[in-house]
Amino acid sequence: MKNAILQKSVGGITANAFVRPIIIILAILHIAIIGMILQINATTGFLASTMNKAGIYTAEANSLLAGTSLLSQTANNFVLEPVTATGELNVYPLAVYAEEMKRPRRGSQVLTRFHEYDANGAAMTYLSTAAENADRMTALQLQALALINGAHPFPDSDPVNKLPLPALSAADQAMPAAQKMEKARNLLMDPDTLKDMYSVSQHVNACVRIIRADADEKRADAGRRIDRLRTGLWGATFLILLILIGMFIALYKQIFNPLKRFVRLISSNQFLNTGDGLHEVRLVASAYNNLQERRDALRSLAETDTLTSLPNRYRFEKFILDAGESGYSLAILIFDLNYLKETNDTLGHSAGDKLIQTAASCISSCFGENSFRIGGDEFAAVVKDCKPEKIQQMIHQFEEAQQRENVSISLGYAYAEEIGDTSLKQLIDEADKKMYAQKQEAHRRMVAFT
Numbered sequence: 542m543k544n545a546i547l548q549k550s551v552g553g554i555t556a557n558a559f560v561r562p563i564i565i566i567l568a569i570l571h572i573a574i575i576g577m578i579l580q581i582n583a584t585t586g587f588l589a590s591t592m593n594k595a596g597i598y599t600a601e602a603n604s605l606l607a608g609t610s611l612l613s614q615t616a617n618n619f620v621l622e623p624v625t626a627t628g629e630l631n632v633y634p635l636a637v638y639a640e641e642m643k644r645p646r647r648g649s650q651v652l653t654r655f656h657e658y659d660a661n662g663a664a665m666t667y668l669s670t671a672a673e674n675a676d677r678m679t680a681l682q683l684q685a686l687a688l689i690n691g692a693h694p695f696p697d698s699d700p701v702n703k704l705p706l707p708a709l710s711a712a713d714q715a716m717p718a719a720q721k722m723e724k725a726r727n728l729l730m731d732p733d734t735l736k737d738m739y740s741v742s743q744h745v746n747a748c749v750r751i752i753r754a755d756a757d758e759k760r761a762d763a764g765r766r767i768d769r770l771r772t773g774l775w776g777a778t779f780l781i782l783l784i785l786i787g788m789f790i791a792l793y794k795q796i797f798n799p800l801k802r803f804v805r806l807i808s809s810n811q812f813l814n815t816g817d818g819l820h821e822v823r824l825v826a827s828a829y830n831n832l833q834e835r836r837d838a839l840r841s842l843a844e845t846d847t848l849t850s851l852p853n854r855y856r857f858e859k860f861i862l863d864a865g866e867s868g869y870s871l872a873i874l875i876f877d878l879n880y881l882k883e884t885n886d887t888l889g890h891s892a893g894d895k896l897i898q899t900a901a902s903c904i905s906s907c908f909g910e911n912s913f914r915i916g917g918d919e920f921a922a923v924v925k926d927c928k929p930e931k932i933q934q935m936i937h938q939f940e941e942a943q944q945r946e947n948v949s950i951s952l953g954y955a956y957a958e959e960i961g962d963t964s965l966k967q968l969i970d971e972a973d974k975k976m977y978a979q980k981q982e983a984h985r986r987m988v989a990f991t
Contacts (some may be wrong), residue, residue, distance in 0.1 A: 552816075552820070552823065553816075553818065553819055553820040553822075553823045554819060554820060555819065555820040555821065556819050556820070556821050558820075559791070559795075559819060563784060563788055566784060567781060567784060570777050570780060570781050570784075571781075573773075573777050574774060574777050574778065574781075577770045577773050577774045577777070578774065580766075580770050581767055581770045581771065581774070584763050584766050584767050584770070585763075585767065587759075587763060588759070588760055588763040588764075588767075591756055591759045591760065591763070592756060592760065594658065594659075594756075595752055595753060595755070595756030597658075598655070598658060598660050598664070598752045599749050599752055599753065601646075601651055601654060601655065602651070602655075602664075602668055602671075602745050602748045602749050602752065603745065603749065604646040604651060605646060605647075605648055605651040605652075605668070605671060605672060605675060605741070605745055606671070606741060606742060606745040606746075607646070608641060608644060608646035608647055608651075608675075609647075609648065609671075609675040609678060609679075609738070609741050610738070610742075611637075611641050612638060612641055612642070612647075612678070612679060612682060613678060613682070613729075613738055615634045615635075615637045615638040615641065616634075616638055616682040616685065616686065616729060617729050617730075618634040619631060619634040619635050619638060619686070619689070620685050620686075620689060620725050620726055620729050621726065623689045623692075623693055623722065623725075624693060630693050630695070630696065632696065632701070635686075635695065635701055636700065636701060638682075638686075638704075639700035639701050639703060639704050640700055642700075642703075642704060642705070643700060643703065647675065647676065647679060648671065648672030648673065648674070648675030648676040648679070648741075649672055649676050651668070651672060652668060652669060652672040655668055660752065661751050661752065661755045663751050664748045664751040664752050664755070665748075667744045667745070667747040667748040667751065668744065668745070668748045670740070670744045671740070671741045671744035671745045671748065674737040674738075674740045674741045674744070675737075675741050677737055678734060678737045678738060678741070680707075681728050681729065681731075681734055682729065683704070683705060683706055683707055684707055684725075684728060685724075685725035685726075685728045685729050686704065686706055686725070687706040687707050687708075687709055688709065688713060688716075688721040688722070688724055688725040688728075689721070689722065689725050690706060691709055691713065691714060691716075691718075691721050692718035692719075692721040692722050693718070795818045795819045795822065796818060796819060796822055798817075798818075799814075799817040799818035799822050799826070800818075800822070802814070802817065803825075803826060803829070807829070812830050812833060813825075813826035813827075813829050813830055814826065815827045815830065843855070844856040844859075846901075846914040848894055848897055848898060848901075848914075849897060849898055849901035849902075849914050850901075851901050851904075851905060851912055851913055851914045851920070852912075852913045852914075853913065853914060853915070854913065854914075854915040854916065856913060857913035857915050857921050857923075860911065860913075860923060861923075861965050861969075864923070864925075864960075864965065869925055869926050869959075869960055870925070870926055870927055870928070870956070870957060870958050870959065870960065871923065871924070871925055871926075871927075871956070871957050871960045871965075871968065872923070872924040872927055872932045872954055872955070872956045872957075873921065873922075873923055873954060873955050873965070873968045873969055873972045874908060874921065874922040874923075874924070874952060874953070874954040874972060875919070875920075875921050875952070875953050875954070875969070875972040875973045875975075875976040876900070876904055876919065876920035876921065876922070876950050876951065876952055876976065877918055877919050877920075877950070877951045877976055877977075877980050878896065878897060878900045878918035878919075878920070878948070878949075878950055878951075879949035879950060879951055879980065879983050879984075880896075880949060880987070881893055881896060881897070881917070881918040884896050896948065897914075897917075897918065899946050899948050900918075900920065900948055900950050901914060901920065902946070903939060903942040903943060903946055903948060903950065904920050904922060904939070904950070906942060907935055907938050907939040907942055908922035908924060908935055908939070909922070909924065911923040911924070911925075920950075929956055932954065932956060936952065936954070939952070949983060951976050951977075951979040951980035951983055952975075952976060952979060953971075953972045953973060953974065953975025953976025953977065953978065953979055954972045954975065955967075955968040955969070955971035955972040955975070956968075
């Protein structure tokens with residue numbers, strides 16, 4: 542219960558309340574940073590994939606053009622000169638054509654693969670037109686080769702024998718060899734056929750331009766996204782740095798600075814300020830102050846005479862030790878209460894205690910706060926920075942107080958104008974001797990009276 546009241550009374554923000562939101566914010570920022578890094582990696586991967594696909598699509602489209610061009614060129618070369626000057630079949634361009642026919646880069650083949658890609662729609666349209674024209678050219682070339690084969694049979698050897706030659710119509714078969722040759726040349730040299738080749742080139746180039754433009758657009762979008770993510774990444778990192786710096790400054794002000802002040806105050810035996818720092822730091826200060834109060838209370842109890850509430854002999858000796866050695870005047874007064882034993886024996890100890898209290902009141906009222914009870918019936922007082930006249934005045938007041946209170950106290954004192962000229966012990970001894978002499982005189986008077 543006491544701890545709960547103490548914690549509530551000191552106030553201040555707790556370390557948990559201070560640190561928890563910062564940790565949460567830092568965790569969120571770290572998660573955001575990880576997320577942005579993952580997005581940058583994903584976007585970079587997407588960009589690489591996009592550029593790779595663009596390269597594949599461009600290569601595929603160009604392969605259609607390259608294949609079509611090679612088929613057209615070799616077919617034309619063969620049809621224009623199918624037989625050499627020696628009357629032999631011109632097999633080389635025919636074999637090149639047959640080899641190219643085996644490669645999967647004819648119009649419809651490329652178009653079929655493009656349907657498996659996520660290519661731009663406009664690019665697909667251009668490529669479809671190019672593939673259609675290329676396939677039409679290939680069909681005419683094969684028909685022309687079939688006419689040549691009808692006039693000059695091709696050798697039954699690979700790869701020529703793998704050519705997918707169409708069957709000739711009855712009319713074509715009935716044509717003389719020269720007419721077949723002429724028809725074959727007309728098929729390949731027809732203006733529409735030449736237009737098809739130009740169309741293939743134009744449409745493939747248009748397809749490639751769209752693929753590249755689409756890839757460039759995606760690359761630009763990805764680049765902008767990466768730039769935004771990198772900006773966010775730097776912003777989050779900078780924010781974390783600011784939070785850490787701010788946290789360090791706050792902790793320095795709320796923990797380290799108060800602790801430094803505490804060390805200085807503790808070393809000078811002062812109370813700590815419970816309004817500085819975090820809640821836990823204030824708790825430490827409050828606990829220390831409570832301990833200091835208890836220690837002071839115990840010290841006061843240990844250094845105070847319980848009967849008279851005057852400082853005891855320990856405090857007197859400590860005061861003398863702390864008084865210093867020079868630089869001021871000093872009077873030490875030693876007192877002894879007369880007739881205490883007789884009072885205890887005749888009236889009881891309660892009356893004796895009352896007599897001690899009366900003596901203490903007389904001494905402290907006349908000689909100030911530096912009055913001490915140093916024994917059962919012994920007292921002392923110290924007066925600093927005073928003149929002999931002042932001491933005599935105080936002694937006179939003390940004698941009047943004794944008469945008023947009907948108490949007898951023997952007194953002896955020693956005075957030093959400059960404390961450096963004598964020792965405190967000498968002053969105490971001198972005052973004690975004078976007190977003892979006065980006490981003997983008081984006893985003689987009492988004996989004479991009785």
